[in-house]
Amino acid sequence: MINTTLVTGAASGLGWAMARHWHAAGHQLILADINAEQLAQRAEELGSPDRVLTVTTDITSEADINRLVSETRKRFGRLDLLVNNAGITHRSPAHQTDLTVFRKVMAVDWQGPVELTLAALPLLRESRGSIICIGSMAGWMPVPGRAAYCAAKSALTQFFEVLRLELEPDGIHLLMAYPSFLDTPIEHHALGRDGQVASHPRSMVGGMKSAEWMAELIADGLAQRKRWLMPEPVSRFGSLLWRFAPSLYLHQVRKRFAGDLR
Numbered sequence: 649m650i651n652t653t654l655v656t657g658a659a660s661g662l663g664w665a666m667a668r669h670w671h672a673a674g675h676q677l678i679l680a681d682i683n684a685e686q687l688a689q690r691a692e693e694l695g696s697p698d699r700v701l702t703v704t705t706d707i708t709s710e711a712d713i714n715r716l717v718s719e720t721r722k723r724f725g726r727l728d729l730l731v732n733n734a735g736i737t738h739r740s741p742a743h744q745t746d747l748t749v750f751r752k753v754m755a756v757d758w759q760g761p762v763e764l765t766l767a768a769l770p771l772l773r774e775s776r777g778s779i780i781c782i783g784s785m786a787g788w789m790p791v792p793g794r795a796a797y798c799a800a801k802s803a804l805t806q807f808f809e810v811l812r813l814e815l816e817p818d819g820i821h822l823l824m825a826y827p828s829f830l831d832t833p834i835e836h837h838a839l840g841r842d843g844q845v846a847s848h849p850r851s852m853v854g855g856m857k858s859a860e861w862m863a864e865l866i867a868d869g870l871a872q873r874k875r876w877l878m879p880e881p882v883s884r885f886g887s888l889l890w891r892f893a894p895s896l897y898l899h900q901v902r903k904r905f906a907g908d909l910r
Contacts, residue, residue, distance in 0.1 A: 730777070732782065
């Protein structure tokens, strides 16, 4: 049986890297993204119209989500793997940020994955399939200038950890992946305090890894039926520091992320 995989945010960055990986592995693919032009270009690059379906999708739209799931069933009749990858971030002090930024980040990073997963559950139950959620270590510890992003990724973790327990009788596997700093377009499109693209560069800790590197780790983690994937030692250390020496952690991030508080 050929695996059928749905990837959101599939037209660029980590989503595109994962799509290429599973295409090479022989999967049937549903590529979902809000960027219709780039999505069509990706389908042309893969060059397998018999096993690649593209669906232009706004993950914050209930109608788009229902259409995505409906077209998946209509085209392939099954879904073995759902990858909740689409995301957005911001770089702005919380007290100076327009509320529309908070709403958009929460809608894309939390509400969208939740609604899509619930809509896809009938297909996943039939296949006893898997779900991958792309979280962030920012959901585990505070990062200055990322209040909405931290909140959304924290909510994502909590929701899906509860869902993991509730879906155990259905045989559905869940992998939570927690990358840190990847070289992907998400930061190039980060919102500023006014909702426009942020003009200042991002701050970071540690080195930057490629989307392809992360895609390979995620695929290996899924094959091993891992529940959690935390690949970056620096992020793991930061998480422990926040829990056991919070004052020291806050002192360090204030210095590292001072530029994001402008």
